[in-house]
Amino acid sequence: MLKKLTRFYYPKTIEEACLHLGNSDHKTAILAGGTSETLRQDNTIEALVDISKVKELNYISKDSVYFRIGAGTPVQDIYKSKTLTGPTGDLLKAAAGKIGSTLLRNSITAGGNLAALFPWSDLPVVYMVLNAEVVCRKGKPKRTVPVQTIIDKKASQFLSAAEIIAEIAIPIYGKGTGTSFAKLVKTANDYSMITIATRVTVKAGRVEQARLAVNAITASPMRCLEAEKMLEGQKATPELIAETAKKVASSVSIRKDFRASREYRQEVLEVMFRRALEEALEKAGK
Numbered sequence: 001m002l003k004k005l006t007r008f009y010y011p012k013t014i015e016e017a018c019l020h021l022g023n024s025d026h027k028t029a030i031l032a033g034g035t036s037e038t039l040r041q042d043n044t045i046e047a048l049v050d051i052s053k054v055k056e057l058n059y060i061s062k063d064s065v066y067f068r069i070g071a072g073t074p075v076q077d078i079y080k081s082k083t084l085t086g087p088t089g090d091l092l093k094a095a096a097g098k099i100g101s102t103l104l105r106n107s108i109t110a111g112g113n114l115a116a117l118f119p120w121s122d123l124p125v126v127y128m129v130l131n132a133e134v135v136c137r138k139g140k141p142k143r144t145v146p147v148q149t150i151i152d153k154k155a156s157q158f159l160s161a162a163e164i165i166a167e168i169a170i171p172i173y174g175k176g177t178g179t180s181f182a183k184l185v186k187t188a189n190d191y192s193m194i195t196i197a198t199r200v201t202v203k204a205g206r207v208e209q210a211r212l213a214v215n216a217i218t219a220s221p222m223r224c225l226e227a228e229k230m231l232e233g234q235k236a237t238p239e240l241i242a243e244t245a246k247k248v249a250s251s252v253s254i255r256k257d258f259r260a261s262r263e264y265r266q267e268v269l270e271v272m273f274r275r276a277l278e279e280a281l282e283k284a285g286k
């Protein structure tokens with residue numbers, strides 16, 4: 001476990017962090033909350049760049065279009081945030097509050113949870129259904145990409161050597177939009193067996209936009225595209241909601257592990273998905 005580690009840097013700015021990361025003399029990695037990086041069996045890493053002291057990565061703010069979350073922000077701050085409100089804020093806080101224990105939430109960061117993409121990672125599905133954008137910085141230069149790009153390519157493949165995830169910008173949704181988050185776990189601290197995030201926007205009694213995603217049941221976060229299409233443009237009747245949930249449960253490729261069989265997860269997924277959709281639609285109607 002990190003047997004070759006000889007250097008530990010505590011940069012104070014993003015530019016300083018990127019300088020260390022770009023130093024090709026040593027194999028270098030970022031340490032954010034450290035909850036997975038320190039457990040990695042990578043004995044080639046020689047230097048760690050701890051970004052926890054970079055203040056410009058730790059904030060939650062709001063402008064007219066986006067909530068902006070610095071990549072180094074602990075997920076506990078998201079859970080407790082007073083800035084995050086409305087359907088967007090509700091979903092972010094619901095997911096953040098269900099991540100592990102308070103101790104873990106104080107360490108796990110908004111950016112680390114996206115960069116280290118595990119089946120049990122809770123925020124990536126939320127970022128996906130909210131159409132989040134990710135701001136990446138390489139020193140001063142920055143580029144903004146849809147979160148789906150980072151999820152599809154994985155941060156470790158997508159980012160260049162001296163580049164970091166600096167911010168997650170999440171559109172602010174208003175009236176007519178409802179969101180929901182659901183997770184099946186054996187205990188509050190256990191890894192998820194099923195994770196669901198939904199966002200629906202309803203206009204004149206019909207679903208204008210549906211964004212539905214799952215994780216844990218699958219190997220990585222996944223949009224439920226067929227189910228989204230079934231809902232969009234339609235009146236969300238109880239029959240359609242039930243059919244949509246059935247579609248999700250029958251179309252995703254379900255993982256199994258020692259926690260639960262594929263069959264059990266499939267049955268529970270259908271029920272949980274129906275309830276999650278009902279919840280989001282009910283909130284959209286308020």
Ligand SMILES: Cc1cc2nc3c(=O)[nH]c(=O)nc-3n(C[C@H](O)[C@H](O)[C@H](O)COP(=O)(O)OP(=O)(O)OC[C@H]3O[C@@H](n4cnc5c(N)ncnc54)[C@H](O)[C@@H]3O)c2cc1C
Binds near residue numbers: 037038110191
């Ligand atoms: C017991 C336990 C239970 C857990 N339960 C849950 C759970 O229920 N739900 C959940 O979502 N998560 C859970 N996690 C956390 C999850 O497994 C990851 O460990 C966590 O999301 C990583 O975030 P971090 O901030 O700690 O990142 P680190 O461990 O510091 O880094 C992880 C990886 O991301 C890279 N990285 C970090 N920040 C950036 C950045 N800004 N830019 C580019 N790359 C970056 C690092 O280089 C590293 O490769 C749990 C962890 C533990 C140990």
